Each structure stands twice: as structure tokens, then as C-alpha cells.
Amino acid sequence: MERVEPMPLGGDVARRADAHAAAPLLNCLIREVAQRCPGQGGRRVYRLPGGGRLLRVREGRRPADPEVYTAGAWQRVGHTDLVKLVAEELRRHTGLSNDELPAEMIDSRDAVAALLAARDRVAPPADPYLRSEQSLVTGHPYHPAPKARGGGPVASWLAYAPEAHARFPLVLLAVREDALVEEGDTAALDALGQAPPGYRLLPAHPWQLDLVGGDLAGAFADGRLLRLGTTAFDVWPTAAVRTVHAPAADPAPGADLFLKFSLDVRITNDVRRLWRHDLLKLRRTDTAAAGAIEAQDGPAAWLSDRGYRTAAFAFEELAVLVRDGLGGHVLPGATPLLAAALAEGFDGNPLDGPADPAVWWEAYLRQVVPPVLNAFARHGVVLEAHLQNSLVAVDTGGIPVQALFRDAEGVKLLPDVTRAAGWERLVYCLVVNHLTEVAAALVERHPDHDPWPAARREFARHDVPEIPRLLTSPTLPGKTNLLLRWTGADGADARYLPLPNPLSGP
Known part of the structure; x- marks a missing residue:
């Protein structure tokens, strides 16, 4: 397992993090609130209607170098002050207060800084597909906090971050058969290891276990749940963070698949848990999507969410979804x-x-x-x-x-x-x-x-x-x-x- 530890951040990393974090926040402010004014010298000027202030940025799909007109001159605005500016504008614009989102914006910027520092000292994967999945340092271009990681310390999540080129083994649990819940084709999970008699394998994301581990103490104590170790191979987190890929090249049975886990962490707009209501309609939606793609005359493919497995006593917390790998779907040579x-x-x-x-x-x-x-x-x-x-x-x-x-x-x-x-x-x-x-x-x-x-x-x-x-x-x-x-x-x-x-x- 390739562990990436946090380290002190230099000025260059801090400046790059500010730029990465400011761009999507500015995109949101400009799209949703600001009013466009005539530009000045290659920069775009906007009026913020809540207080009438003027904001100007360097143009582009990733706006940069924000400045506010104050005391008769344009003043540069750093990321921290930009967050304060946005929060003040939204309070005036909506009449509502919100202490949570500004904290997420700061958390997102700090996460970017940690990711940039990690990327500077870890080699990217050789495979271009994995490299593409792990490239999203800025992330969603129109979200105010696209890289927030729930406000937890960097050490709690950096080892599992796709943007840090992480890879790691999964934790192998065994759930007693009378507490097992599953639907669809989950056979690939049984190839990840060996469960003792009366139990079935249930892989878990290590960050997921860190987040909910205390809630499972009773199940471990009474034998409904066993900890068996880890997989014999590493998986690669994809852009979705909680979805990992086991490439076909890995020397393990059942490789070439994707596994999607629950994480009790807000990433962009959602807490990324596998919600019960979504799992219960999974087979219907997946069957419809697969049929719609397969019926077409063309090379397009659908990566099927084959099924899910979990424990009845921790239905959402321990759920894992099995998704098709790339083999058999991607055109030869592509x-x-x-x-x-x-x-x-x-x-x-x-x-x-x-x-x-x-x-x-x-x-x-x-x-x-x-x-x-x-x-x-x-x-x-x-x-x-x-x-x-x-x-x-x-x-x-x-x-x-x-x-x-x-x-x-x-x-x-x-x-x-x-x-x-x-x-x-x-x-x-x-x-x-x-x-x-x-x-x-x-x-x-x-x-x-x-x-x-x-x-x-x-x-x-x-x-x-x-x-x-x-x-x-x-x-x-x-x-x-x-x-x-x-x-x-x-x-x-x-x-x-x-x-x-x-x-x-x-």
C-alpha cells in the first residue's frame, strides 16, 4: 500500500491551492449572483448586488486573480477573504445565514493544498485510464467547495485520495450468513478472499471503517462480524473517491471490477452514503439503463451496477456495490x-x-x-x-x-x-x-x-x-x-x- 503522509506546505503550494480553490468558487458567484459590467483591460467586472461592490477577475473558464474595488482602487482578494466576501454577499442576497458552507470552502482549499503537496512527491499511475481518474485537483468547476473532505484531519483521508495517486488494500470483513443482505450478482466479492463456514465476505473501504468503526463494536463482539485482514492486492480510488477500481492487470481473482462504498462524508452536494432507497431500486434502474444502451446500434457501453451486499444491522454503513470492470466493454485497442x-x-x-x-x-x-x-x-x-x-x-x-x-x-x-x-x-x-x-x-x-x-x-x-x-x-x-x-x-x-x-x- 502506498501511503501518503501530510507534510508542511510551502508558499508555492499555498498559492497554487488558492488558485485551484478560487476558480470554482468564482464561477459559482459569477453564474448565480453577480451582475456583469463592462470589462477593463482584459478583465471582467461584475457588480455584487447584495452590497453593490465591484469584483473583477482575469477572464477564462477558470477565473483567477479576484480583486474588489475599495477606497478608490482595486485590491487583491486572497482565498480566505474571498470566502468572507461570498458569505457576506449571500447573506444579503438570500436573507439567510450559513456557518457550515464557509467552513467547507476553507476545508476544500486546505484539502487542495494537501493534495498538491502529495502529488509533488508521488508518481502518477502509468496506466492512462487510472491517471485520468486521479487527475481532478480542481474538481467540479461550478461548486463552491469541490474538494471538501468532511472537515476531518488530512491524515484521516489523504491515504485514500485519488488526487494524491493513492492505492490501498481493502479491509476484508465476514458477515454471518443470517445477517447478510444482498441483491443481484455479487459473486465477484466471494473471490476476494476466504470466509469461514457460516459467513460471507464483505469488503470494506478502510476510511469507511474509520468513520463508523465505533458503531460496529457490538457486531464484532457477538460474532455477527469478523475482521479477516485485507485483500492481497491494492485498489485504486477513482474520481468519485468512494468508488475504487481493481484493474484486470492485478494478480488476483475477481480483478477488473469497480466497487462503490458508503462514506459518511459530504463530497460536493451529498453525504456519500449508499442510501437504502437507492439500493432497493438499483436493479430496476440498472436494468433499464443497460437495456437502453445495449439496444442501440453503436459502440457505446454501460458499466452495470450488478448488485450489492451488506449487513442487515448496518445496511447503509457497510453496503458495497459491485460494478462491471472495463474488460469486455472497451473496444479492442482503445x-x-x-x-x-x-x-x-x-x-x-x-x-x-x-x-x-x-x-x-x-x-x-x-x-x-x-x-x-x-x-x-x-x-x-x-x-x-x-x-x-x-x-x-x-x-x-x-x-x-x-x-x-x-x-x-x-x-x-x-x-x-x-x-x-x-x-x-x-x-x-x-x-x-x-x-x-x-x-x-x-x-x-x-x-x-x-x-x-x-x-x-x-x-x-x-x-x-x-x-x-x-x-x-x-x-x-x-x-x-x-x-x-x-x-x-x-x-x-x-x-x-x-x-x-x-x-x-x-
Whole structure:
């Protein structure tokens, strides 16, 4: 197991952490609250309506170098003061107070600092797929605290952080058979070790056990639960933090699979627990998503959430979900990459290489867009096709040849949600969260390339009743993560505000 210990942070790491943490917070403030004013000298100026103050930033999809106009001059604002500024503005804007979110913003920045320091002294994985999963140092570009880790000490979580290039063995527990609960295909778990008679294997994330360990003392004492040791191989945490990958190359039975665990830690908007209500509908949503993808004439794939296993006395706390590995899904010779990593950047990013951005982008659209639209229009399945739930496989030249989608927990089915609500969610996930970010990263490298005519053509060729309005509407739905967190909305909630629609055109 490769352990990464925290260490004192130098000035360079602190400055880099401030920049990484400020960018998504500024994005949220600008999208959800601020009012745009005429720019000055290459910088964008905004009025903060709560107090009428002026804020200016260096332009770009990751705004930087915030300044506030004070006493007749522009004054630089560090991350700590930016958090205070945002909190004061939101109190005036909403009439509500919130002590929790500012602490999360600071926690997120401090986590970034720890991650940057760790990355400076640990080699990234050689496999480009794992490297892409572990590249998200900034993370969600429109969340005020994308890297918060629950406020715990760095030492409690750094060894399990994907962004720190961690890898570690899982803890092997055994649960007595009369207390076992499972549904679906969980056979891969039994290959991870050897349970004694009358028991079944139940792997656990070590951070998960640290968080809930005291609550399990009674089950260990009376024999309902046994601790057997650890797996004979390491797993790699993916971008989702609580989901780990056991690659096919690992010399262990049952390798090449993903396992998703409960963590009683808030990461972005949600406490990342495997909730009972989600697990109980898992088979239905996964079956629908898998069927919608398999019915299509194309290379797209769905990584199935095969089933889950847990203990009746700790149903959510000890739940583990078994997900398909990459083998048997990725096209021969292709390399899967996390879509979010294309926007974030990593060593081996195919966006750094295309000689013709139009060819690359049209290939990307051909792989990503049709499966999502067809699943909705033909099967009533709303895939959560945002950047972190989408993989894009590329050929040896870096050209996209396949899209893979995952995470049944985020799938919505019609008529469980209305068609209008499902379409709004689809547009947000696919267009606002996904395509606009990858398009912006491409344009950063090729400023003369306009990606949106090709995107309009791709959407227009699909016979979906909602598409004509999509291509003429002046706005798209943008999720309000800052206001959602400030007002204490449910983690699964989604509220939208109108954003300019780059798809709208002739």
C-alpha cells in the first residue's frame, strides 16, 4: 500500500491551492449572483448586488486573480477573504445565514493544498485510464467547495485520495450468513478472499471503517462480524473517491471490477452514503439503463451496477456495490479516459494533441451524444451523463471511438419523473456540465475553432421532439450549487437558472 503522509506546505503550494480553490468558487458567484459590467483591460467586472461592490477577475473558464474595488482602487482578494466576501454577499442576497458552507470552502482549499503537496512527491499511475481518474485537483468547476473532505484531519483521508495517486488494500470483513443482505450478482466479492463456514465476505473501504468503526463494536463482539485482514492486492480510488477500481492487470481473482462504498462524508452536494432507497431500486434502474444502451446500434457501453451486499444491522454503513470492470466493454485497442479529466487536464490528455480540432470534436460528439438522446427518446431513460459519469475511449491517435456511461444511482426513469423534468436534467448533465466544459478546454488550445456549429448539427440529426426548441432557445438550465448549499437544500435537489445557450443559432 502506498501511503501518503501530510507534510508542511510551502508558499508555492499555498498559492497554487488558492488558485485551484478560487476558480470554482468564482464561477459559482459569477453564474448565480453577480451582475456583469463592462470589462477593463482584459478583465471582467461584475457588480455584487447584495452590497453593490465591484469584483473583477482575469477572464477564462477558470477565473483567477479576484480583486474588489475599495477606497478608490482595486485590491487583491486572497482565498480566505474571498470566502468572507461570498458569505457576506449571500447573506444579503438570500436573507439567510450559513456557518457550515464557509467552513467547507476553507476545508476544500486546505484539502487542495494537501493534495498538491502529495502529488509533488508521488508518481502518477502509468496506466492512462487510472491517471485520468486521479487527475481532478480542481474538481467540479461550478461548486463552491469541490474538494471538501468532511472537515476531518488530512491524515484521516489523504491515504485514500485519488488526487494524491493513492492505492490501498481493502479491509476484508465476514458477515454471518443470517445477517447478510444482498441483491443481484455479487459473486465477484466471494473471490476476494476466504470466509469461514457460516459467513460471507464483505469488503470494506478502510476510511469507511474509520468513520463508523465505533458503531460496529457490538457486531464484532457477538460474532455477527469478523475482521479477516485485507485483500492481497491494492485498489485504486477513482474520481468519485468512494468508488475504487481493481484493474484486470492485478494478480488476483475477481480483478477488473469497480466497487462503490458508503462514506459518511459530504463530497460536493451529498453525504456519500449508499442510501437504502437507492439500493432497493438499483436493479430496476440498472436494468433499464443497460437495456437502453445495449439496444442501440453503436459502440457505446454501460458499466452495470450488478448488485450489492451488506449487513442487515448496518445496511447503509457497510453496503458495497459491485460494478462491471472495463474488460469486455472497451473496444479492442482503445484507451478509456474519464471525460472530466479532458477538461481538467492530465499527462496524456488527447486534447493536447489533435492537429485538427474539428475532426476530434466531431468524433467526440458522435460517440457521446447519440446514446444519451436515444436512451431518453426510445427507452425513457435519463442517463446522468455528466463529466464524472462518462468515459470516452480513444484510439491510438487520440480520436474518440466509444463512450461508456456508469452509475445507476444517478439514472432517472420516465414516468418516475416527468418528461419535462427528465429532459431538463439531461440537458444540464450532457450539455451544460459536459459538452460546454470539453468544448471550452478544446477552444483554449485552438482559439480559432468554434465547436458549436458541429454540436448543433449533431443534435439536429436526432428525431427527438425537444431538440428543435433546444436549438432555438436562448438559454440552458444551469444548476445553482452555491445557492443550493447556502440555503441547505437536499443534496439530491436540483434548481436551475437560465444560462446563455451556445447551441442556439441558425
